[in-house]
Amino acid sequence: xxxAKGEVKHVLLAKFKDGLSEDEIEKLIKGYAxxxxxxxxxxxxxxxxxxxxxxxxxxxxHIFESTFESTEGIxxxxxxxxxVEFANIFLxxxxxxxxxxxxxxxxxx
Amino acid sequence: xxxAKGEVKHVLLAKFKDGLSEDEIEKLIKGYAxxxxxxxxxxxxxxxxxxxxxxxxxxxxHIFESTFESTEGIxxxxxxxxxVEFANIFLxxxxxxxxxxxxxxxxxx
Numbered sequence: 337x338x339x340a341k342g343e344v345k346h347v348l349l350a351k352f353k354d355g356l357s358e359d360e361i362e363k364l365i366k367g368y369a370x371x372x373x374x375x376x377x378x379x380x381x382x383x384x385x386x387x388x389x390x391x392x393x394x395x396x397x398h399i400f401e402s403t404f405e406s407t408e409g410i411x412x413x414x415x416x417x418x419x420v421e422f423a424n425i426f427l428x429x430x431x432x433x434x435x436x437x438x439x440x441x442x443x444x445x
Numbered sequence: 446x447x448x449a450k451g452e453v454k455h456v457l458l459a460k461f462k463d464g465l466s467e468d469e470i471e472k473l474i475k476g477y478a479x480x481x482x483x484x485x486x487x488x489x490x491x492x493x494x495x496x497x498x499x500x501x502x503x504x505x506x507h508i509f510e511s512t513f514e515s516t517e518g519i520x521x522x523x524x525x526x527x528x529v530e531f532a533n534i535f536l537x538x539x540x541x542x543x544x545x546x547x548x549x550x551x552x553x554x
Contacts, residue, residue, distance in 0.1 A: 344496070347456070347508065349545060369552035384547025387453070387516055390523065392544035399456065399547050407496055414499065434543075435501035436458060438493025438508050443478035 344404045346413075349396040349434040356429060361398075364429060367422055368400060374418040377409030378402055396434065410437055453513045455522075458505040458543040465538060470507075473538060476531055477509060483527040486518030487511055505543065519546055 352361055369381045380403040386393045404410045413419055427433065461470055478490045489512040495502050513519045522528055536542065 345493070346497075349543075366552055366554060370554055373554070382549040382551055384454070384550050386545045386547060388455075388544050388546035389516075389520060390544050392542060394543050396543070396545060399545050401549070407498075411498060433501060434458075434503050434505070435497050435499050436495045436505060436508050437497035438495060440491040440510070441493050442491055443475055445475060445479055445482070 342405050344407055344410060344437055344439050346402045346404060346410055347436045347438070348400040350398045350400065351395050351431045351433075352397065353429055353431045360429070364426055365398075365400075368426065371413075371419060371422060372402075375413050375416045377404050377406070377412050379404060395432065407437065451514050453516055453519060453546055453548050455511045455513060455519055456545045456547070457509040459507045459509065460504050460540045460542075461506065462538055462540045469538070473535055474507075474509075477535065480522075480527060480531060481511075484522050484525045486513050486515070486521050488513060504541065516546065 352364075365383055368383070372378050372381050381400070382402075383398065383400045386397050386399065404413065461473075474492055477492070481487050481490050490509070491511075492507065492509045495506050495508065513522065
């Protein structure tokens with residue numbers, strides 16, 4: 337099993353609070369994406385709405401996946417003032433949130 | 446906001462039952478990875494252990510991310526006999542599981 341050199345994914349699952357408009361959610365997503373421009377170790381950002389059909393999403397409706405070069409880069413990101421400021425707003429709009437970081441590993445069979 | 450053409454990610458978060466050995470977990474991961482060879486619409490497979498430091502992982506310890514060309518491909522995968530057989534074994538070893546599918550979307554600011 338082989339890890340990609342240094343790359344670490346930061347995955348956040350979110351369920352927004354009831355009553356947020358699509359516009360408000362879009363602004364929050366753009367604010368999240370904009371962290372790539374503000375925080376050096378954050379290298380990429382993607383997101384999507386849940387489209388699963390197995391009903392195992394436990395109420396989470398959105399997923400956000402950002403890419404870092406190392407776990408140290410994620411620690412730097414978490415402590416960065418731009419992240420702290422955004423997270424205070426973002427998390428106040430969440431009914432629930434789940435975060436997992438991982439080093440993507442492929443399997444050679 | 447731009448979706449990658451057709452690509453859909455199938456993300457599974459897992460917490461294995463207590464008492465499973467590292468060897469048993471590695472066998473399950475290899476079995477999961479091997480589905481790429483058995484199920485045509487499944488195009489790629491990566492996994493990793495949680496290395497997050499924010500304590501927002503809600504007990505999930507592993508993440509599995511597979512790639513499909515479409516949501517129809519995921520439906521075909523779920524119904525495929527090789528998946529059904531593997532899922533019966535895999536899910537019996539899980540304390541909990543969460544699944545989200547999404548079309549990775551980038552944001553142009």
